Amino acid sequence: MSILSLVAKHVVNLVPYASARRLFKTSEQGAAKPVWLNANEAPTGKQYTLDTSLYNRYPDCQPDAVIAGYARYTGLNKEQVLVSRGADEGIELLIRGFCEAGKDNILICPPTYGMYAISARTFDIGVIEIPLINDFQLDVDQVIAQLDNVKMVFICAPNNPTGTLPARADIEAVIAAAKDRALVVIDEAYVEFAQETALGWLEHEHVVVLRTLSKAFGLAGLRCGFTLAHPTIIETLLKVIAPYPLAAPVADIAAQALSFGGLAAMRAQVNQILANQKAMLTQLTTLGDIELVGAQHGNFILFRTAYKDGLMAHLVEHKVFIRDQSKQPQLENCLRISTGTQEENAKLLSLIEQFYTTQGSTRA
Numbered sequence: 001m002s003i004l005s006l007v008a009k010h011v012v013n014l015v016p017y018a019s020a021r022r023l024f025k026t027s028e029q030g031a032a033k034p035v036w037l038n039a040n041e042a043p044t045g046k047q048y049t050l051d052t053s054l055y056n057r058y059p060d061c062q063p064d065a066v067i068a069g070y071a072r073y074t075g076l077n078k079e080q081v082l083v084s085r086g087a088d089e090g091i092e093l094l095i096r097g098f099c100e101a102g103k104d105n106i107l108i109c110p111p112t113y114g115m116y117a118i119s120a121r122t123f124d125i126g127v128i129e130i131p132l133i134n135d136f137q138l139d140v141d142q143v144i145a146q147l148d149n150v151k152m153v154f155i156c157a158p159n160n161p162t163g164t165l166p167a168r169a170d171i172e173a174v175i176a177a178a179k180d181r182a183l184v185v186i187d188e189a190y191v192e193f194a195q196e197t198a199l200g201w202l203e204h205e206h207v208v209v210l211r212t213l214s215k216a217f218g219l220a221g222l223r224c225g226f227t228l229a230h231p232t233i234i235e236t237l238l239k240v241i242a243p244y245p246l247a248a249p250v251a252d253i254a255a256q257a258l259s260f261g262g263l264a265a266m267r268a269q270v271n272q273i274l275a276n277q278k279a280m281l282t283q284l285t286t287l288g289d290i291e292l293v294g295a296q297h298g299n300f301i302l303f304r305t306a307y308k309d310g311l312m313a314h315l316v317e318h319k320v321f322i323r324d325q326s327k328q329p330q331l332e333n334c335l336r337i338s339t340g341t342q343e344e345n346a347k348l349l350s351l352i353e354q355f356y357t358t359q360g361s362t363r364a
């Protein structure tokens with residue numbers, strides 16, 4: 001008997017999430033310094049200090065300094081905040097806490113972040129897809145029509161990978177219709193780069209907001225995210241979370257990142273990234289057949305080129321890594337660039353320019 005016959009039926013045909021780091025490993029790039037522009041990370045990190053003398057003890061499940069820090073940052077009560085191993089774990093906890101295997105569904109609006117569907121499928125939860133319409137806006141009527149068939153609706157704002165913000169009136173319409181029917185989960189992983197937030201909607205008991213330290217805070221390697229919601233929802237998630245979800249160093253660093261100085265550094269880095277992004281955008285549109293897709297409310301730019309395979313190969317050859325998004329619906333021939341430092345962006349732009357001038361003849 002093959003060991004494979006023991007695998008859970010709903011897991012057999014699953015395909016793991018093709019994360020940026022699974023596609024190109026940081027450890028396998030040889031001597032030349034690679035340029036990482038494929039995971040929407042911040043381009044630079046910061047030093048933190050650690051006192052390891054208490055690491056003989058298990059950490060708190062929800063370390064107070066972290067919860068209090070995030071509550072202060074968002075103006076919420078501590079009872080509305082849950083910290084987890086990245087926003088990805090927040091997605092998973094919501095699915096595990098609210099959905100029943102083999103019975104319930106979640107709703108997603110593709111093209112969007114891949115982990116909602118993958119997380120659901122690993123727990124044998126169905127996924128109903130209502131594609132974005134009209135330049136990547138919510139198809140409100142179709143979403144509302146499905147509300148009795150789903151336990152939660154995931155809305156990504158700003159949306160990854162399109163960089164668009166769903167219209168606030170549309171989100172409000174979904175929230176109003178979902179009352180007493182489904183949770184509305186608004187993923188704000190990129191909120192610090194955008195001009196608006198969903199926090200105000202937390203006055204509704206069925207609204208959940210996801211946040212992370214992976215993007216604007218420059219701490220993707222830390223794996224630390226937040227779920228913001230009514231205390232009843234937070235209490236439910238605490239029933240399914242692991243006893244020690246956050247390693248002690250993670251909690252210590254997160255608390256420092258959320259300090260007054262940490263927040264100031266984050267805001268300065270966000271302003272720098274947005275300025276770099278604006279400069280890159282202007283130049284990018286002058287190159288080859290590049291056509292911008294969506295909007296730029298996050299720290300990334302999505303574009304279309306008929307030469308996407310050749311361009312990707314050229315960049316990989318020079319150890320500059322961006323992300324192919326062309327398998328997503330409506331994103332044929334689309335590539336996504338995470339905004340890097342001025343130097344990284346300049347290197348990318350010069351390679352793209354080189355590609356179009358030297359050949360640019362092999363269409364995807």
Ligand SMILES: Cc1ncc(COP(=O)(O)O)c(C=O)c1O
Binds near residue numbers: 040088089113213220
């Ligand atoms: C929209 C969105 N949500 C959540 C995440 C995951 O965040 P974390 O690193 O906190 O797990 C990402 C990461 O790329 C993302 O793009």
